[in-house]
Amino acid sequence: MNHTWVTVPVGSPFPLENLPYGVFTPAGGGARVGVAIGAHVLDLAAVLADDTFAHGSLNPFMAQGRARWQEVRAAVVRLLTDEAHRPDVEPHLHRLDAVELGMPFEPADYVDFYASEHHAANIGRMFRPGSDPLTPQWKHLPIGYHGRAGTLVPSGTPVVRPSGQQRPSGEGALPGFGPSVRLDIEAEVGFVVGTPSALGTPVPVDDFREHVFGVTLVNDWSARDIQNWEYVPLGPFLGKSFATSVGHWVVPLEALEEARVAPPAREHELRPYLVEKEDWGLDLTLEVRLNGHLVATLPFAAMYWTPAQMLAHMTVNGASLRTGDFYASGTVSGPGEDQRGSLMELSWGGAEPVELPDGTVRTFLEDGDEVTITATAPGAGGARIGFGPVTGRILPAA
Amino acid sequence: MNHTWVTVPVGSPFPLENLPYGVFTPAGGGARVGVAIGAHVLDLAAVLADDTFAHGSLNPFMAQGRARWQEVRAAVVRLLTDEAHRPDVEPHLHRLDAVELGMPFEPADYVDFYASEHHAANIGRMFRPGSDPLTPQWKHLPIGYHGRAGTLVPSGTPVVRPSGQQRPSGEGALPGFGPSVRLDIEAEVGFVVGTPSALGTPVPVDDFREHVFGVTLVNDWSARDIQNWEYVPLGPFLGKSFATSVGHWVVPLEALEEARVAPPAREHELRPYLVEKEDWGLDLTLEVRLNGHLVATLPFAAMYWTPAQMLAHMTVNGASLRTGDFYASGTVSGPGEDQRGSLMELSWGGAEPVELPDGTVRTFLEDGDEVTITATAPGAGGARIGFGPVTGRILPAA
Numbered sequence: 001m002n003h004t005w006v007t008v009p010v011g012s013p014f015p016l017e018n019l020p021y022g023v024f025t026p027a028g029g030g031a032r033v034g035v036a037i038g039a040h041v042l043d044l045a046a047v048l049a050d051d052t053f054a055h056g057s058l059n060p061f062m063a064q065g066r067a068r069w070q071e072v073r074a075a076v077v078r079l080l081t082d083e084a085h086r087p088d089v090e091p092h093l094h095r096l097d098a099v100e101l102g103m104p105f106e107p108a109d110y111v112d113f114y115a116s117e118h119h120a121a122n123i124g125r126m127f128r129p130g131s132d133p134l135t136p137q138w139k140h141l142p143i144g145y146h147g148r149a150g151t152l153v154p155s156g157t158p159v160v161r162p163s164g165q166q167r168p169s170g171e172g173a174l175p176g177f178g179p180s181v182r183l184d185i186e187a188e189v190g191f192v193v194g195t196p197s198a199l200g201t202p203v204p205v206d207d208f209r210e211h212v213f214g215v216t217l218v219n220d221w222s223a224r225d226i227q228n229w230e231y232v233p234l235g236p237f238l239g240k241s242f243a244t245s246v247g248h249w250v251v252p253l254e255a256l257e258e259a260r261v262a263p264p265a266r267e268h269e270l271r272p273y274l275v276e277k278e279d280w281g282l283d284l285t286l287e288v289r290l291n292g293h294l295v296a297t298l299p300f301a302a303m304y305w306t307p308a309q310m311l312a313h314m315t316v317n318g319a320s321l322r323t324g325d326f327y328a329s330g331t332v333s334g335p336g337e338d339q340r341g342s343l344m345e346l347s348w349g350g351a352e353p354v355e356l357p358d359g360t361v362r363t364f365l366e367d368g369d370e371v372t373i374t375a376t377a378p379g380a381g382g383a384r385i386g387f388g389p390v391t392g393r394i395l396p397a398a
Numbered sequence: 399m400n401h402t403w404v405t406v407p408v409g410s411p412f413p414l415e416n417l418p419y420g421v422f423t424p425a426g427g428g429a430r431v432g433v434a435i436g437a438h439v440l441d442l443a444a445v446l447a448d449d450t451f452a453h454g455s456l457n458p459f460m461a462q463g464r465a466r467w468q469e470v471r472a473a474v475v476r477l478l479t480d481e482a483h484r485p486d487v488e489p490h491l492h493r494l495d496a497v498e499l500g501m502p503f504e505p506a507d508y509v510d511f512y513a514s515e516h517h518a519a520n521i522g523r524m525f526r527p528g529s530d531p532l533t534p535q536w537k538h539l540p541i542g543y544h545g546r547a548g549t550l551v552p553s554g555t556p557v558v559r560p561s562g563q564q565r566p567s568g569e570g571a572l573p574g575f576g577p578s579v580r581l582d583i584e585a586e587v588g589f590v591v592g593t594p595s596a597l598g599t600p601v602p603v604d605d606f607r608e609h610v611f612g613v614t615l616v617n618d619w620s621a622r623d624i625q626n627w628e629y630v631p632l633g634p635f636l637g638k639s640f641a642t643s644v645g646h647w648v649v650p651l652e653a654l655e656e657a658r659v660a661p662p663a664r665e666h667e668l669r670p671y672l673v674e675k676e677d678w679g680l681d682l683t684l685e686v687r688l689n690g691h692l693v694a695t696l697p698f699a700a701m702y703w704t705p706a707q708m709l710a711h712m713t714v715n716g717a718s719l720r721t722g723d724f725y726a727s728g729t730v731s732g733p734g735e736d737q738r739g740s741l742m743e744l745s746w747g748g749a750e751p752v753e754l755p756d757g758t759v760r761t762f763l764e765d766g767d768e769v770t771i772t773a774t775a776p777g778a779g780g781a782r783i784g785f786g787p788v789t790g791r792i793l794p795a796a
Contacts, residue, residue, distance in 0.1 A: 109548045114632060127631070135630050140573050141563055145632040146544040146639070150507045150720045151597060160598035162715035165539055165669060175538045177669045199549060199641070200558035200796055226715065232533050233525070234512060234543040235633020238715040241544070243597070271563060271575045317560035317624065317636040318796060322548045398598055398716060 004080045006093065008038035013386020017379035019076055020249035020388070021214065023056050024099040031056030031102055034094070035076055036249055036388070041099060043092040047079055048072070057106040058250060062194030062213045063323040069194070069213060073254055101248040103154040104216065105192055108322035110152060110244070111314055112188075112220060112330060113144040115305035117264075119333035122345045127228065139267045141274070142305035142313050144327070147220075148241035152326065155217075155248050155390040161367065161397040162242040164226035179397035180223035182350070183365040186331040187288050187341035187373045188218040189300055191307045192250055193325035203315040206277050208308035211321060214250035215307075217286070217373050217390040218328045221245065224344055224364070246326075249388040251377075259283045259377040261301050273316050280306035284387075286332055286375040288341065293356045298332040298341050300375070367396045402478045404491065406436035411784020415777035417474055418647035418786070419612065421454050422497040429454030429500055432492070433474055434647055434786070439497060441490040445477055446470070455504040456648065460592030460611045461721040467592065467611060471652055499646040501552040502614065503590055506720035508547040508642070509712055510586075510618060510728060511540050513703035515662075517731035520743045525626065537665045539672070540703035540711050542725070545618075546639035550724065553615075553646050553788040559765065559795040560640040562624035577795035578621035580748070581763040584729040585686050585739035585771045586616040587698055589705045590648055591723035601713040604675050606706035609719060612648035613705075615684070615771050615788040616726045619643065622742055622762070644724075647786040649775075657681045657775040659699050671714050678704035682785075684730055684773040686739065691754045696730040696739050698773070765794045 004016040014020065014036040024041050025031045033053040034041035044053035052060045061072070079085045114120055117134070120143075124133030137143070161183055166176035194213030197203050203211055220240060227239025263281035284300035310327055331341040340346045343364050346354050350363040365371070372391040379385035402414040412418065412434040422439050423429045431451040432439035443451035450458045459470070477483045512518055515532070518541075522531030535541070551557075559581055564574035592611030595601050601609055618638060625637025661679035682698035708725055729739040738744045741762050744752050748761040763769070770789040777783035 109546055110544075111635075124631075137563070137565075137573065137627055141628065143628065143632055143635075145635050146508075146546055148507055148544055148717060149547070150723065151717050153597070160716050163600075164715050165535070167535075174667060175535065175669065177671075199551070200793075202561075202796070223715070229535055230539065230541065231631065231633075233522075233629065233633070234541055235629075235631070237509075237541075237543050238711070238717070241712075241717045242715040269572060271573065273575075313636070314639075317562050317621070317640040318558050319546060319549050319636070319639045325548065395598075398600070 004037065005083050005086050006037050006040060006080055012038050013376065013388055014038055015383050015385060016080060017381060017383040018251060018255050018385035019073060020251045021058055022104045022249045023058065023102040024094065025102065026094050026099050033058055033061060037080055039096055040093040041096055042076065043094065046092040047089050048075060056102060058104050059106045059324050062105065062192065065195050066210050069252060070254065073252060101154065103246065104248060104250050106324050107149040107152045107326050108324035110147045110149040111144050111327040112147045113142050113305065113310050113327065114330040115142050115303045115310065116330055116333045117304045118302065118335055119331040119341060119345065122333060122340065126344065126349045142310050144310065144314065145235045147244060151241055152244050152246050155245055157245060157392060158395045159221055159243045159392045160395045162223050162226065163397050164223065164238050165229055166225040167229040175229060180225055181364065182224035183394065184222045184224050184343045185371050186220035186222055187286050187298055188220050188328040188331060189284060190216050190218040190246060190326055190328040192216065193321050194323055196323055197315060197321040199320040200318040202273065202318060203311055203321065205274060205308050205312035208280060208311055209253055211311060212253060212307065214252045215256065216247040216250045217375055217387050219245040219371060219373055219390050219392060220328060245390050245392045247388055247390040251385065251387055255379060255385055256282060256377060258379055263306050264302065264304055273312050274309050276306065276308050280308035282377065284375045284377045286373060289372045290356065290362060291370055293358065295354060296338055296340055296346060298339055299334040300332050302334045303329060303332065365394050367394050369394050402435065403481050403484050404435050404438060404478055410436050411774065411786055412436055413781050413783060414478060415779060415781040416649060416653050416783035417471060418649045419456055420502045420647045421456065421500040422492065423500065424492050424497050431456055431459060435478055437494055438491040439494055440474065441492065444490040445487050446473060454500060456502050457504045457722050460503065460590065463593050464608050467650060468652065471650060501644065502646060502648050504722050505547040505550045505724050506722035508545045508550060509542050509725040510545045511542040511703065511708050511725060512728040513540050513701045513708065514728055514731045515702045516700065516733055517729040517739060517743065520731060520738065524742065524747045540708050542708065542712065543633045545642060549639055550642050550644050553643055555643060555790060556793045557619055557641045557790045558793045560621050560624065561795050562621060562636050563627055564623040565627040573627065578623055579762065580622035581792065582620045582622050582741045583769050584618035584620055585684050585696055586618050586726040586729060587682060588614050588616040588644060588724055588726040590614065591719050592721055594721055595713060595719040597718040598716040600671065600716060601709055601719065603672060603706050603710035606678060606709055607651055609709060610651060610705065612650045613654065614645040614648045615773055615785050617643040617769060617771055617788050617790060618726060643788050643790045645786055645788040649785055653777060653783055654680060654775060656777055661704050662700065662702055671710050672707050674704065674706050678706035680775065682773045682775045684771060687770045688754065688760060689768055691756065693752060694736055694738055694744060696737055697732040698730050700732045701727060701730065763792050765792050767792050
């Protein structure tokens with residue numbers, strides 16, 4: 001890849017090899033689609049003279065399909081590398097610290113998977129002691145469920161501590177009710193669908209690139225006490241539905257070619273609809289910070305199921321896709337004790353409080369706590385690309 | 399209520415006391431909002447000279463809030479009762495058999511509850527033999543989960559038999575894969591949200607009328623073999639997400655005043671957020687027909703949880719509502735053997751095939767089968783009002 005004429009600070013998550021898409025509002029302007037480069041965002045509607053980008057959502061562009069996504073990426077690379085374009089383009093670069101960033105896409109349906117073996121086994125041990133930590137189907141299909149699309153919020157949105165029922169303290173007692181005292185995070189990776197599909201027609205696993213536009217980070221805030229009391233037999237509901245934070249930047253799949261890796265070895269023969277020709281494991285490294293302190297480093301390459309397998313599974317029954325459908329990986333956890341993507345796991349259900357370098361300890365989140373998730377991945381030509389943070393601070397219960 | 403000048407056939411589900419809303423497309427015209435009266439639909443955009451109704455969705459009107467809903471209902475009653483309006487209004491009545499009916503609203507999130515004690519106990523006995531049929535929280539909160547909003551389809555849409563994984567036949571065997579052989583129905587009642595709410599602020603149980611616009615019928619098609627293999631621990635996913643059929647007509651809450659009844663006696667003291675000042679049990683009677691034969695008659699008044707309680711529970715954690723949010727009751731079953739709203743229950747998991755009057759028998763659905771759910775309720779002044787059918791036919795697997 002060529003060199004860009006834009007000054008990209010050393011260590012920026014947004015070198016030329018990345019070019020993630022987001023929605024920004026410049027001072028005195030309307031929300032529109034931009035591409036991040038270094039410390040700037042490029043106003044696409046202006047430089048491409050295309051109204052598709054003059055919206056507060058990526059959906060109109062994502063709906064145009066993969067050929068158009070490639071064409072636009074190539075055009076942006078040309079504009080940012082050829083000095084001849086600089087005089088026309090430079091006026092449409094806005095400093096990131098001078099614009100407001102928003103929700104990058106308009107969500108249709110939201111599905112959350114459970115694709116980390118280490119996370120599923122950890123949670124199984126804590127929620128269902130005495131049973132096998134993994135349920136019998138776990139290595140035959142990527143388990144998932146629908147979440148609440150209406151409470152997907154962009155990074156930076158404060159999270160009000162939810163209230164709800166909690167398991168009764170003893171036989172015959174009424175359930176507890178009040179603010180959650182086991183408020184947690186789940187560090188995840190999310191996939192945004194661009195190209196829709198027809199009802200009744202499964203999407204083949206090898207068509208992943210045709211449908212998925214890009215990747216962003218997710219914090220699936222979880223109230224463990226509410227979840228633990230409600231979730232049998234129909235799954236998590238209010239323990240998750242109060243807020244799910246989504247990153248401002250959607251990294252296009254094309255920027256992640258160098259990050260593709262084989263997923264872990266399969267323990268069973270897979271049904272053909274889950275067998276990939278291409279490897280769609282992704283070698284992303286996530287970092288979780290609590291009040292600024294690094295508390296976990298998470299290897300996304302350790303996920304048992306790939307996003308291509310998730311997509312194939314989600315549609316194998318003929319369920320259709322819409323532009324804006326969003327699905328997340330589930331908590332990313334690795335085998336190590338500092339590779340766990342939730343406080344539930346890091347503090348082992350509260351039994352082993354996490355000590356922070358400033359001397360404070362945490363089992364679950366306290367009011368005022370701020371959690372930030374970032375990630376990096378190998379990009380083209382040896383570059384390191386980043387996802388931009390997904391962050392949120394806990395407000396006291398209403 | 400006054401008499402209407404429109405000829406309403408005897409036994410019509412749509413007398414003046416009903417006035418349900420739907421979306422219709424007349425020959426040569428665009429989709430728009432109408433109100434059903436007898437064998438006709440009234441073009442609201444035309445007679446009220448209001449563009450809010452010139453859309454293929456009720457959402458813009460529903461978003462205007464309860465005062466406006468009451469105003470429009472009163473205006474429609476005036477137009478249909480005062481002979482003085484007849485010359486201006488009559489040209490905008492279209493025969494129902496000459497128009498196409500569509501999806502009445504644009505769905506935001508979709509939640510499915512599990513509010514019938516009889517249904518939950520029947521399913522518990524079959525899915526979890528040896529355990530208590532009801533899980534410990536069942537009578538403390540209305541259990542629910544999010545479904546796929548993108549596969550809500552209007553009545554009449556054919557349903558392609560889904561394929562998926564099924565539980566392995568024995569220890570060490572791979573899961574089965576293929577078209578579902580336990581394809582089922584769930585006869586339910588659905589509630590459409592009009593007025594949104596703010597993130598972080600629960601909706602009080604007594605504000606039900608302020609937020610819920612109306613009621614329609616639902617068939618939550620279910621592939622029991624897919625569901626049984628996938629659903630622990632995160633709940634139903636592909637066993638439900640291939641299609642959920644929704645009635646063409648949304649009966650406004652105001653038409654259901656006479657149907658309000660007390661729900662069954664509570665077994666436990668309820669948490670205050672679930673205690674209703676008004677009774678929102680609803681005395682609807684559903685009928686399920688398979689290939690034209692009545693197979694079940696379902697008493698909605700037997701539901702343990704009311705739709706007002708469902709709404710309060712769904713938002714008690716601060717989850718926000720959007721216009722177009724839709725939530726369904728879960729399968730309506732009563733105590734009787736002919737009061738079961740799914741084939742799973744009617745055939746007791748396939749062990750007791752249902753005999754139809756034409757000599758055919760069914761455990762689960764066969765290709766070509768057509769299922770139709772209807773319902774009636776007491777209306778004002780001794781009238782009987784109806785919901786219009788929700789119907790669908792099974793197509794062979796793709």
